[in-house]
Amino acid sequence: MNRMRLAAALAGCAGLAVLALLPMYADAYYLALAIGLLQFTVLATAWGLFSGPTRYVSLATTAFFGVGAYTVAVLGELLPWPLVLLIATAIGALMAVIVGLSTLRLSGLHFVIFTFGLAELIRQLVIWYEVNKTRVLGRYVFVDITQKDIYWQLLVLAVAVFVIGWLIARSRLGFALRIIGEDETVAKHCGINVTIAKVTLFAISAVFMTLVGAIMAPRWTYIEPSIAFNATISFEVVIMALLGGAHRLWGPALGAIPLTLLFEFLAARFPTASTLIMGVIFLLIVYALPAGVVGLWDNFRRQWRPQRVEQGAGA
Amino acid sequence: MTAAPAVLEIKGLVRAFGGLVAVNALDMTVGSGEIVGLLGPNGSGKTTALNLVSGVLGPDSGAIHFGGQNIAGMATHRIARLGLGRTFQLVRVLHGMNCAENVRAGLAFHPARLPRGEMDEAASRLLERVGLKGSEQRLATELTYIDRKRLELARALALQPRLLLLDEWLAGLNPSELLIGIELIRSLKDEGLSILLVEHVMDAIRSLCDRCVVMNSGRKIAEGTPEKVLSDPAVIEAYLGAPADA
Numbered sequence: 218m219n220r221m222r223l224a225a226a227l228a229g230c231a232g233l234a235v236l237a238l239l240p241m242y243a244d245a246y247y248l249a250l251a252i253g254l255l256q257f258t259v260l261a262t263a264w265g266l267f268s269g270p271t272r273y274v275s276l277a278t279t280a281f282f283g284v285g286a287y288t289v290a291v292l293g294e295l296l297p298w299p300l301v302l303l304i305a306t307a308i309g310a311l312m313a314v315i316v317g318l319s320t321l322r323l324s325g326l327h328f329v330i331f332t333f334g335l336a337e338l339i340r341q342l343v344i345w346y347e348v349n350k351t352r353v354l355g356r357y358v359f360v361d362i363t364q365k366d367i368y369w370q371l372l373v374l375a376v377a378v379f380v381i382g383w384l385i386a387r388s389r390l391g392f393a394l395r396i397i398g399e400d401e402t403v404a405k406h407c408g409i410n411v412t413i414a415k416v417t418l419f420a421i422s423a424v425f426m427t428l429v430g431a432i433m434a435p436r437w438t439y440i441e442p443s444i445a446f447n448a449t450i451s452f453e454v455v456i457m458a459l460l461g462g463a464h465r466l467w468g469p470a471l472g473a474i475p476l477t478l479l480f481e482f483l484a485a486r487f488p489t490a491s492t493l494i495m496g497v498i499f500l501l502i503v504y505a506l507p508a509g510v511v512g513l514w515d516n517f518r519r520q521w522r523p524q525r526v527e528q529g530a531g532a
Numbered sequence: 533m534t535a536a537p538a539v540l541e542i543k544g545l546v547r548a549f550g551g552l553v554a555v556n557a558l559d560m561t562v563g564s565g566e567i568v569g570l571l572g573p574n575g576s577g578k579t580t581a582l583n584l585v586s587g588v589l590g591p592d593s594g595a596i597h598f599g600g601q602n603i604a605g606m607a608t609h610r611i612a613r614l615g616l617g618r619t620f621q622l623v624r625v626l627h628g629m630n631c632a633e634n635v636r637a638g639l640a641f642h643p644a645r646l647p648r649g650e651m652d653e654a655a656s657r658l659l660e661r662v663g664l665k666g667s668e669q670r671l672a673t674e675l676t677y678i679d680r681k682r683l684e685l686a687r688a689l690a691l692q693p694r695l696l697l698l699d700e701w702l703a704g705l706n707p708s709e710l711l712i713g714i715e716l717i718r719s720l721k722d723e724g725l726s727i728l729l730v731e732h733v734m735d736a737i738r739s740l741c742d743r744c745v746v747m748n749s750g751r752k753i754a755e756g757t758p759e760k761v762l763s764d765p766a767v768i769e770a771y772l773g774a775p776a777d778a
Contacts, residue, residue, distance in 0.1 A: 389640055396637045399626040405608035406586060406618050408641040408691065 236372055240365040248364050250481065252436070255371035256429055257477045260450070261457040261469035262378045263425035266385065267418050269463035270394035273325075276451040277316065277332035280339050281309050281423045283446035285430025287343065290356040290440050298360065302431055309427025310420045317416035333451070340446035347442070355441035362435040370432045378425050382466045385418070394418055449492075453480065456495070460502045462509025471510045538597070539564050539695050539726040540585065545594035545604075547584055554580040556750035558594070562695060567717070567727045569737045569758065572747035573771050578730040579621055581747070582697050585728070586618045587611040599694065613642050617688030618697040621730075623680045625672040625687075631659055632668035634683050638690025658686040662716065678709045685716070696720065698729040702736045714739055734762070746770065 240248055260278055268275055288305040296304070320331050347354050385391040393414045396404040404411055430445065437444060453476070461472030479498075483491040506512065540562040547555045554577045562568045570578050583589040585596055587608035596604045599614040612618075617638070626634050635655040639645060646654055652668075659667055662682040667675075672683060681701060688696060702713045714736050721727060721740075731737050737744060737758050744761045746754040748770040754761040761767050769775075 392633075392636070392640060395629070396626060399628055400624055402588065402608075402620075403624050403626060403637070403687075405588075406612050407637045407687070408609050408612040410607075410609050 233372075233376070237369070240368050245364070248368060250478075252364065252368050252371060252433075253481065254474055254477050255368065255375055256433060257454065257457060257473040258470045259371060259375050259378050259425055259429050260454045261461065261473040262375075262382065262466070263422045263429075264454050265458045265461075265463040265466070265469035266378070266382050266425075267422035268458065269465070269468070270391070270398045271415055271418070272398050273321070273415075274329045274455060275332045275419075276329060276448075276455065277335050277423075278426050278451040278454045279446050279448055280332070280336035280451075281312065281426035282430035282433075282450060283336070283339065283343075283442070284308055284312060285427035285432075286434040286437075286440055286445040287356075287430075288427075289360070289431045289434035290358050290445075293358055293360040293434070298362070302428060305427050305431040306424050309424045312427075313420040313423035314416055317419040318412070321412065321415045321419065333448070336446055336448060336451060340442045343442045343446070355439055358434050358438055358440055360435050364436070367432055367436060371429070374425065374428055374432065379466065381421065385421070386466060390414060390417060452499075453495070456499050456502060458509075460506065460509055462511025464508070465511045468509055468511040537564050538562065539566075539599075540728065541595075541597040542581075542585070543595045543597075545581070545584060545596065546592045547580055547589060548592055553750045555584060555591075555747075558747070558750075558752055560745045560752065560755070562726050562728050563742075564726055565721065565724050566742045567721050567729065567740050569741035569744040570728060570730045570747065571732075571737065571744055571761070571767075572753075576747040576770070577750040578747055579699060580750075582618070582699055582728070582730060585611075586616060586697060609641075612691060615642075615692065615694040616697065617691045617693030617695070619681070619684045619688050619699060619701050621699040621703075623677070623684050625675070625680050625683050627671075627673045630669050630671050631664060631675070631683055631686075632656070634672055635659060635686045635690050638687035642691050644692050654690070658690055659683075661689065662686045663712070678705055678713070681705075681713070682716075689720075694726060696725055696727045698727060698731075700730055700732065702731060702733045710736065738762075 239251055243251065260282070264275065264278060267273065285305045288308055289301055292301050292304060316335060320328060323331060344354065347356075393404065393409045396407060396409060397411055397414060401411055434440060434445075457472040457476045458469035459472065460476060461470060462468030476498075480491065480495065483494055487494065502509075508515070538561040542558055542560045545555055545558040546553065556577075558577075558581060560568070560570075570581060572578050580589065584591050584604070585598070587603065587606055587610070590605040594604060595602050598611070598616065601614075603611050603614065626637060629637075632652065632655045635658050636651055639651050639654055656668060659665060662685050664679060664682050664686065667679070672680065675683060685698075685701065698717070701717070702710060705713055710733065717727065717729070717740055729740070741758050743756065744754075744758050745752055746761050746764070746767045753766045753770060754764045756764075
């Protein structure tokens with residue numbers, strides 16, 4: 218077992234090294250594709266961090282993503298880059314705490330609709346502000362950051378989201394959230410402060426989404442509300458996480474990678490029908506794979522389990 | 533009343549749902565080390581009373597003194613941390629987890645919790661205590677009905693409660709399981725635990741309860757030893773209806 222773990226860790230490090238060196242040999246197209254893959258891997262994994270254990274479906278991804286992008290649009294030229302990212306982190310966390318405290322009492326469908334409305338609300342607020350105060354709808358993002366820099370930053374963020382997700386799963390917070398996901402009433406009767414647990418995780422998840430938006434912003438050079446607060450991102454992330462399986466840390470990534478490639482292909486081949494095809498795929502996933510790819514894997518493994526249990530009971 | 537100091541003291545508790553007053557001016561106490569039965573026909577307000585005590589619902593008025601403070605309207609998790617364990621009328625186990633994790637749910641989030649390294653051992657001890665020795669790795673979904681009830685009890689006991697609320701914990705057990713269940717609850721009392729139980733099983737009430745409080749339509753209609761309240765004409769009438777020739 219230990220040897221297998223060591224091998225897995227070594228393979229992981231080697232894979233990471235290959236990924237880190239990718240900008241050295243990939244051309245611009247593949248670098249752009251890799252950025253897209255990383256972007257959605259982080260977004261979907263961050264989404265799963267919160268929605269996996271709590272089973273709340275959030276459509277607020279683009280709200281946080283857009284806020285991150287706008288933080289860069291506003292502050293990118295004024296402050297050093299690490300400080301800009303730090304401020305984006307703080308804004309994302311603060312927003313998540315406010316939204317979380319006011320909405321996580323909502324159940325199921327109400328929460329979905331609220332989060333969808335939230336992204337739209339923030340977009341409209343930004344439009345209102347830009348039109349009435351700055352008098353220009355769009356902004357230019359002139360920062361000295363190359364595609365390679367974006368790639369490396371996203372790679373670091375991807376590693377961070379997995380490490381933090383792994384740590385949370387092993388922490389009391391992670392255990393509390395699993396209990397909440399199973400039965401919130403029981404969780405409360407075990408002494409768990411359900412609100413704090415949910416809001417904390419929502420904020421952690423939101424910080425990653427905000428940072429993705431901030432890191433991606435320099436790619437556009439020109440940004441306006443409809444680009445930064447694009448609702449399609451929220452839906453794509455949900456589809457990816459559900460395809461992969463949100464109840465495991467590495468599940469959403471298994472959905473993000475094939476679907477990013479597929480959406481890329483659809484957008485190139487069927488630019489007008491891509492939304493339609495995306496919708497059909499969404500329906501297929503929900504009906505055919507309710508527990509995602511990870512669910513298939515779990516079923517496969519469960520077939521081996523009964524033998525082990527019987528041995529355990531006999532001993 | 534009892535000589536023992538009260539663990540739980542309820543005064544003038546009221547809770548209405550729209551026009552229906554589910555709990556109406558309820559007064560009752562649970563003394564230290566005492567088993568008190570809360571009886572009454574279906575819909576008489578027993579579970580609402582338990583929900584008010586454990587904080588699932590907030591009262592419209594009245595006071596609930598537990599652990600030296602008024603917990604009326606306090607959040608459930610804070611009441612749990614004060615040392616109140618509870619089981620549910622419709623048994624609630626964490627289906628996706630194994631038995632050890634179910635018990636650790638009760639162990640991990642209260643002020644007197646153990647260091648991480650001792651939790652597995654404590655979970656095993658509690659499982660053994662309720663008669664689930666060796667079931668650590670079994671999934672909660674694989675358990676029989678009585679074993680789920682046992683698991684739920686182990687989780688409640690994991691909180692190291694001063695007061696245990698049992699909502700029809702003995703309902704639905706077959707006669708031999710019932711005897712086991714009664715023995716188990718009695719052994720908890722012998723360890724000094726105070727218990728408030730909602731129950732319909734008369735054998736259990738007679739053999740376990742020190743005192744009973746009987747509710748009907750939200751009001752307390754009788755209080756005293758099981759023999760006394762179960763022969764009280766008002767209680768018989770509440771359960772069976774008024775005699776035809778009255």
